[in-house]
Amino acid sequence: MAGKKIKRFTQTYLFRNIETIFLIFLIFILVGGMTVYFSYGFTRANSEMHSLVPTSQNEYLYQFMSRMENKLFEIQKHVPDNNKVKPLEFKMYRIKRGDTLSKIAAANGVTFDTLISVNKIQDARSISIGTTILIPNQPGVYYQVKRRDSMTKIAKYFSGLPGVKKTIAEETIELINDLDSRDVLAGETIFIPGGELTRNQREKVMGLEYAVPVVGLVVSGVGYRMDPFHGTWSFHPGVDIAAPYGTPIYAGKSGKITIAGWYGGYGLCVIIQHGNGYETRYGHMQKIYVKPGMYVSRNKLIGRVGSTGRSLGPHLHFEVRHRDRIINPFRYHGLNRRMWWR
Numbered sequence: 001m002a003g004k005k006i007k008r009f010t011q012t013y014l015f016r017n018i019e020t021i022f023l024i025f026l027i028f029i030l031v032g033g034m035t036v037y038f039s040y041g042f043t044r045a046n047s048e049m050h051s052l053v054p055t056s057q058n059e060y061l062y063q064f065m066s067r068m069e070n071k072l073f074e075i076q077k078h079v080p081d082n083n084k085v086k087p088l089e090f091k092m093y094r095i096k097r098g099d100t101l102s103k104i105a106a107a108n109g110v111t112f113d114t115l116i117s118v119n120k121i122q123d124a125r126s127i128s129i130g131t132t133i134l135i136p137n138q139p140g141v142y143y144q145v146k147r148r149d150s151m152t153k154i155a156k157y158f159s160g161l162p163g164v165k166k167t168i169a170e171e172t173i174e175l176i177n178d179l180d181s182r183d184v185l186a187g188e189t190i191f192i193p194g195g196e197l198t199r200n201q202r203e204k205v206m207g208l209e210y211a212v213p214v215v216g217l218v219v220s221g222v223g224y225r226m227d228p229f230h231g232t233w234s235f236h237p238g239v240d241i242a243a244p245y246g247t248p249i250y251a252g253k254s255g256k257i258t259i260a261g262w263y264g265g266y267g268l269c270v271i272i273q274h275g276n277g278y279e280t281r282y283g284h285m286q287k288i289y290v291k292p293g294m295y296v297s298r299n300k301l302i303g304r305v306g307s308t309g310r311s312l313g314p315h316l317h318f319e320v321r322h323r324d325r326i327i328n329p330f331r332y333h334g335l336n337r338r339m340w341w342r
Contacts, residue, residue, distance in 0.1 A: 088136060088137070092133070093135050095128070095132075096129065101115050101116070101124055110138065112202075113141055113196045115133060116205050118141075118142065119134055125207055139193070143192050149186065150184070151174060152170055154170075154184075155167075158192050158194075168195065173190065173192060207298065211250060218242075219241070220240040222329075228312055229310065237326045238281065238318055238319035238320075239317075240315050240316070240317055242313065245286060245304075245305060247304060249304060249316055250300060251298060251299065251302050252298070253272070254298045255273050255275065256293070257271070258271050267310070268286070269283045269285065270285065270288060284305075284308050284315060284316065285306050286304045288303045
């Protein structure tokens, strides 16, 4: 009975739908073939990638690690070793006959600037025999923190000074001053290892800074201006300081008088040679109290304000020259416009 049913099903359904069954078979074969093909392709591709990637990847990783090592090396050059940063220590020294600050500094491995800064010396010439000074165990200077200062700004400032031979790291300043944070307070005094004084600070302590020659009002500076006599654009080589007739005029710096008298357009003029090619000129004077060949000290009275020579009114024409090259006194030697108002 069952055999008859199967036979009838085969005859009635299977043979009538032979096309559908064949189509299904073809689809099965096609899907199976594609599966085998792509499996083989992926396996081969994966094998090829597996054989190629490690080599290029190793090269990339090698280059990456090399770059990282170089970066770390550069960083480490600027990061001080705690063991190499010496703690700040001092010793006392009594000045003997024949000593100078430069000799003492050289003998102790520090600088002239270091001794000036640590001992707060205002005038290097005032140091006398028997004076006791402090000598630190390393060169550097003290610095009083200003408003809006940061450790980065301070380190950059001192690293950029002409006399500084190597970069001063922020971390070194922090370690030597035992600072827990890079934030420093305005008014705080910190030690800058390897730091130096500015040119103006050094000249002031050594007595080389120019003194204010006259009290008055600056009416003209160094540079091009409209000539008051000819109305043409011309270079003015000095500074004009207006002041009443008879106002005292002082030597800006010690030196030898080379000219004391009438000097062309300068009128009554004094010229002082200061050595190393430097000289100062004082023009349009009313009276002169010095003579050629005399040696004068800084702040010595040399004459009085007048309006002689090529002048339109009472004032001092003041010049600073170095080997006959014009020097702007506002830019060098510690002079600034405020000083003329005292």
